[in-house]
Amino acid sequence: MVKSVDEMNKTEKEELLEIITIDLKAILSEERYLHSISTMKKAKEIAKAHHYDEQIAMLTALAHDIAKEMTNEEYYTYAKENNIPLDEFDYLNVIALHGKVGAHIAWKKYGFTKEMQDAIYYHTTGRANMTLLDKIIYLADKLEDRRNYNEVEELRKIYKDSNNLDKTILWDIDNDTIPKRIEKQKLIHPNSIYARNDILAKNSK
Numbered sequence: 001m002v003k004s005v006d007e008m009n010k011t012e013k014e015e016l017l018e019i020i021t022i023d024l025k026a027i028l029s030e031e032r033y034l035h036s037i038s039t040m041k042k043a044k045e046i047a048k049a050h051h052y053d054e055q056i057a058m059l060t061a062l063a064h065d066i067a068k069e070m071t072n073e074e075y076y077t078y079a080k081e082n083n084i085p086l087d088e089f090d091y092l093n094v095i096a097l098h099g100k101v102g103a104h105i106a107w108k109k110y111g112f113t114k115e116m117q118d119a120i121y122y123h124t125t126g127r128a129n130m131t132l133l134d135k136i137i138y139l140a141d142k143l144e145d146r147r148n149y150n151e152v153e154e155l156r157k158i159y160k161d162s163n164n165l166d167k168t169i170l171w172d173i174d175n176d177t178i179p180k181r182i183e184k185q186k187l188i189h190p191n192s193i194y195a196r197n198d199i200l201a202k203n204s205k
């Protein structure tokens, strides 16, 4: 068993950041590696602004796409070998599966806590009742400085002007995540809908 992150001191967490960085460089393409580093930097910035533990945010963000370049075959084999329950969306909507598998790898290999695993698990879809770490990772992934998709400038502006994580996530779901799925005639993961409804319901009270 690897040591759990919540039992690590600051120096051990710094060392773990270095270990994961080295691992990612070996596993991922150059582009995805640079995206991971950039997501880590953005997560640090958002964590600081929202008074969350910067090291935890950085570790989680760094590892968020650890499983992104596995093949479908590898996902299914890994899930089977590790007793990870898969649902219909994992077969039809494989994009979210790298979060599910990545969360498990991060626990097994690096001792990530449940909270950190969840933030990786849900980073592509969001979910109802997102934790602060969920929100930091979701947005760091979408806002990191290397991103250049059409909607990113508007998303950056909304975050900068509002400094509101819920508002920024809601805009992303409504203007990027869901429209893109519709445009491609792909399934919308129910967790994106749950995240959206939850944010709207909480903010209408």
Ligand SMILES: [Fe+2]
Pocket (backbone or CB within 6 Å): 064, 065, 068, 098, 123, 124
């Ligand atoms: Fe991802």
Ligand SMILES: [Fe+2]
Pocket (backbone or CB within 6 Å): 035, 039, 064, 065, 141
């Ligand atoms: Fe990512």
